Amino acid sequence: MSKTKVIVGLGSCGLAAGAAKTYDALDKIKTADNLDFELAKTSCIGMCFREPLVEIKDESGSYIYGEVTPDRADEIIEKHIKQFSPIHDYVVQSDVFEARDNAFYEGQVKIALRNCGYMDPENIEEYETRDGYKAIKKIIDNKMSPEDVIQEVLDSGIRGRGGGGFPTGLKWRFAKNSEASQKYVICNADEGDPGAFMDRSILEGDPHSVLEGMLICGYAIEANAAYIYCRAEYPLAIKRLNIAIKQATEKGYLGKNIFGANGFDFEIFIKEGAGAFVCGEETALIASIEGERGMPRRRPPFPAEKGLWKSPTNINNVETFANVPWIIYQGASSYNRYGTEKSKGTKVFALTGTINNGGLVEVPMGMTIKDVIFKLGGGIKDDKKFKAVQLGGPSGGCIPEHLSETIVDFDSVNATGAIMGSGGMVVMDESTCVVDIARFFLDFTQKESCGKCTFCRIGTKRMLEILTRITEGEGKDGDIEALEDLSHQIKDSSLCGLGQTAPNPVLTTIKYFKDEYEAHIRDKKCPALTCKKLLSYKVIEDKCTGCTVCAKACPVDAISGERKELHHIDMSICTSCGLCFTKCNFDAIEVY
Amino acid sequence: MEIKTNDILQKYPVGKSENLIPILQDIQDVEGYLSEASVVEVGRHLQMPTGKIYGVATFYNQFRFKPLGKYHIQVCRGTACHVLGSATVLEEIEKELAVKSGNTTRDGMFSVEVVACIGACGLAPVVAINGNFHAKLTADKIKELIDNYRNQE
Numbered sequence: 001m002s003k004t005k006v007i008v009g010l011g012s013c014g015l016a017a018g019a020a021k022t023y024d025a026l027d028k029i030k031t032a033d034n035l036d037f038e039l040a041k042t043s044c045i046g047m048c049f050r051e052p053l054v055e056i057k058d059e060s061g062s063y064i065y066g067e068v069t070p071d072r073a074d075e076i077i078e079k080h081i082k083q084f085s086p087i088h089d090y091v092v093q094s095d096v097f098e099a100r101d102n103a104f105y106e107g108q109v110k111i112a113l114r115n116c117g118y119m120d121p122e123n124i125e126e127y128e129t130r131d132g133y134k135a136i137k138k139i140i141d142n143k144m145s146p147e148d149v150i151q152e153v154l155d156s157g158i159r160g161r162g163g164g165g166f167p168t169g170l171k172w173r174f175a176k177n178s179e180a181s182q183k184y185v186i187c188n189a190d191e192g193d194p195g196a197f198m199d200r201s202i203l204e205g206d207p208h209s210v211l212e213g214m215l216i217c218g219y220a221i222e223a224n225a226a227y228i229y230c231r232a233e234y235p236l237a238i239k240r241l242n243i244a245i246k247q248a249t250e251k252g253y254l255g256k257n258i259f260g261a262n263g264f265d266f267e268i269f270i271k272e273g274a275g276a277f278v279c280g281e282e283t284a285l286i287a288s289i290e291g292e293r294g295m296p297r298r299r300p301p302f303p304a305e306k307g308l309w310k311s312p313t314n315i316n317n318v319e320t321f322a323n324v325p326w327i328i329y330q331g332a333s334s335y336n337r338y339g340t341e342k343s344k345g346t347k348v349f350a351l352t353g354t355i356n357n358g359g360l361v362e363v364p365m366g367m368t369i370k371d372v373i374f375k376l377g378g379g380i381k382d383d384k385k386f387k388a389v390q391l392g393g394p395s396g397g398c399i400p401e402h403l404s405e406t407i408v409d410f411d412s413v414n415a416t417g418a419i420m421g422s423g424g425m426v427v428m429d430e431s432t433c434v435v436d437i438a439r440f441f442l443d444f445t446q447k448e449s450c451g452k453c454t455f456c457r458i459g460t461k462r463m464l465e466i467l468t469r470i471t472e473g474e475g476k477d478g479d480i481e482a483l484e485d486l487s488h489q490i491k492d493s494s495l496c497g498l499g500q501t502a503p504n505p506v507l508t509t510i511k512y513f514k515d516e517y518e519a520h521i522r523d524k525k526c527p528a529l530t531c532k533k534l535l536s537y538k539v540i541e542d543k544c545t546g547c548t549v550c551a552k553a554c555p556v557d558a559i560s561g562e563r564k565e566l567h568h569i570d571m572s573i574c575t576s577c578g579l580c581f582t583k584c585n586f587d588a589i590e591v592y
Numbered sequence: 593m594e595i596k597t598n599d600i601l602q603k604y605p606v607g608k609s610e611n612l613i614p615i616l617q618d619i620q621d622v623e624g625y626l627s628e629a630s631v632v633e634v635g636r637h638l639q640m641p642t643g644k645i646y647g648v649a650t651f652y653n654q655f656r657f658k659p660l661g662k663y664h665i666q667v668c669r670g671t672a673c674h675v676l677g678s679a680t681v682l683e684e685i686e687k688e689l690a691v692k693s694g695n696t697t698r699d700g701m702f703s704v705e706v707v708a709c710i711g712a713c714g715l716a717p718v719v720a721i722n723g724n725f726h727a728k729l730t731a732d733k734i735k736e737l738i739d740n741y742r743n744q745e
Contacts, residue, residue: 194669195670196709197709233707274616274655277708290610291609358714432675582732
């Protein structure tokens with residue numbers, strides 16, 4: 001009989017929700033009552049909406065408990081471990097019975113996330129028992145040549161998961177074909193897209209698979225040094241990467257003459273980013289590693305010819321590297337079984353926004369966006385109406401509800417005007433104003449523009465000014481046309497991806513929600529009731545008790561009325577600050 | 593203060609400009625910000641004009657040139673947080689502490705900073721105070737949150 005295992009999810013999300021306290025509580029009970037179970041750690045299990053998560057694995061199967069506070073942990077140990085009776089009400093996912101969130105896992109195919117939540121990321125042996133470092137071993141044992149490896153990656157059909165969707169095998173071949181004594185592999189872990197945390201979860205939950213992927217790439221392109229460029233905002237990921245590199249070096253997976261193969265040396269260094277979104281662009285990233293301002297460089301020459309310190313360099317994203325060992329070990333044909341004709345395999349998405357089950361999912365390419373949101377994501381919070389979904393972050397676009405049958409693959413998503421991006425999927429309901437969202441993204445890209453190209457630097461600023469004016473009720477006729485005109489100029493005249501894609505959120509929202517822009521500009525109304533300055537307030541007669549709270553709260557004395565009598569808001573004085581609405585205890589203020 | 597900077601610089605070879613960013617990160621880790629004196633020291637060590645160092649340092653959001661308050665409040669303004677109301681959370685924090693983001697309260701207790709995305713989108717809106725996360729915040733929870741820190745004094 002195998003020992004019962006109690007596993008606590010200690011990724012950033014779990015820790016933020018208090019998982020460390022839960023772990024301590026479990027440890028205390030185990031010691032105090034001298035209980036015979038194994039207490040283990042893992043990282044992100046994926047169900048962020050139910051953190052902290054604790055999985056109990058016993059002879060009967062697996063039970064994942066959600067929202068496990070220290071108190072609840074006591075109760076679960078008492079019933080499940082001591083009395084062998086699982087508390088079904090607290091179980092969110094199980095392979096034993098139909099738990100409430102089982103649907104979250106149905107339809108998912110875990111390749112990049114194959115180890116996330118299933119092992120202790122700080123323990124290399126656990127990775128090894130899960131076929132870890134067997135892909136690189138297979139390459140050496142079967143005497144696969146670098147070209148064989150590249151062909152296998154090419155056959156798998158995998159395309160870059162960082163957003164561009166360029167065939168990974170092809171990228172490797174370019175770097176391989178560049179003759180040089182020194183070449184580099186770089187892992188782009190500068191996940192700056194707000195609303196995305198796929199790469200963070202992989203780095204925290206399964207750092208070794210990324211290292212192994214980089215090692216395989218190094219073998220294929222004949223490089224012997226590599227860098228991981230990771231955001232400084234991800235301290236836990238950096239810590240676990242450092243641990244993983246140390247363990248892999250001790251075990252001989254990194255270092256000199258790996259697996260006894262003469263001359264196969266490989267070293268990996270970590271470079272911490274310093275908070276610049278543009279450094280996700282590969283030439284800017286290279287500049288940053290070199291110690292410069294992270295500004296993009298002109299291509300060609302592409303990094304595959306002249307990259308880091310002018311040596312041929314291959315850059316891939318975290319998720320791409322995490323897929324590689326699986327592809328090599330299981331074979332290209334196992335991978336390209338999944339997906340559509342032109343987009344093979346799976347894609348990890350970070351589901352966030354006004355969705356019930358926000359978290360990390362990995363689905364085969366070809367699933368509809370609707371299924372991702374409603375089947376896995378459990379639909380929209382508070383039963384509100386689904387309005388749109390933002391794919392690809394500040395570089396992507398809004399896909400409206402009527403296009404939700406769009407399937408996730410590079411080309412279908414591009415056809416809507418959005419981009420697949422790195423996998424952030426921010427769901428918006430009827431209370432989200434798309435003009436405000438467009439303004440939000442422009443505010444972001446305008447701040448993050450490195451300033452090298454005039455159109456990106458000044459154009460985004462002008463666009464932001466127009467959008468801000470519109471959301472504040474100062475929109476004028478011709479604004480929409482001006483936005484479109486500026487968008488096209490910025491797209492045409494920017495050197496890098498940041499500028500070329502920055503106008504996408506504006507263009508897609510204008511394309512699909514023009515009426516909302518017009519409502520803001522012509523009627524000075526925000527249909528989603530989000531843009532504060534466009535809101536009007538009135539007192540609901542039969543709810544007002546005349547308590548005077550609103551009148552006292554009003555900073556401009558726009559509310560009049562005697563105690564215990566109906567109050568009145570004078571909209572000619574009102575500044576639409578909304579204080580009366582938040583202060584009223586009787587829901588007697590209506591926004592319209 | 594310069595002694596600490598010197599200790600850090602000893603770890604890096606003289607004149608190797610590629611180490612500039614890691615050096616600045618180390619200094620900020622220890623001292624909380626980049627003082628003018630430190631930047632001059634770094635320039636001497638790397639044989640680099642201070643203007644160039646400021647050019648690099650000001651490019652990146654991470655670097656600060658003013659000391660931090662005792663409690664460093666990072667307000668996440670990522671997309672998920674935005675959709676769930678982080679703008680009003682930030683507004684409330686600024687109101688409660690009477691400082692704008694990017695600044696420190698006069699008593700040196702609280703610094704408010706806006707960050708692009710902490711990556712804890714499942715818990716939006718999120719605020720991190722000295723690295724401790726506070727999840728699913730709303731404007732009306734802010735006063736209590738800040739009072740908790742004030743009361744620790």
